[in-house]
Amino acid sequence: MAFCQAIEKLAGIEVPSRAEYIRTILLELERLYNHLGDIAGIATDVAFAAGAAHANKLKEDVMRLNEVVTGSRLLRGMNAIGGVRRDIGHKKDEILSELSSLNNHFRELRCCW
Numbered sequence: 001m002a003f004c005q006a007i008e009k010l011a012g013i014e015v016p017s018r019a020e021y022i023r024t025i026l027l028e029l030e031r032l033y034n035h036l037g038d039i040a041g042i043a044t045d046v047a048f049a050a051g052a053a054h055a056n057k058l059k060e061d062v063m064r065l066n067e068v069v070t071g072s073r074l075l076r077g078m079n080a081i082g083g084v085r086r087d088i089g090h091k092k093d094e095i096l097s098e099l100s101s102l103n104n105h106f107r108e109l110r111c112c113w
Helices: 002-011 017-045 049-070 089-112
Strands: none
Touching (some): 017 049, 017 089
16 A cells, blocks of 8 residues: 555546545455454463453454455555455445454453353
């Protein structure tokens, strides 16, 4: 993303607002799986194996969603200079459903362990 933005700025390329919207969604999905991995690591560090397993399962769920939406678990191939490689609008309902489920399961991790 940073590379694409740097090239776009240097070349004076204007990115369509829809592409910026999609980039934002993808960055948030990446942020989610990274934070869940961090939570799992913290739980491991304090010998909380059940919490670590739960957080890693949630991370895996987000990575599977990424693959369904973009074809890549890590989202690295979606950014392109001038926009994104493909639209994800047709996956909106799937994304929202999975994020709602993730929210509920994260509450379980936060409150019930």
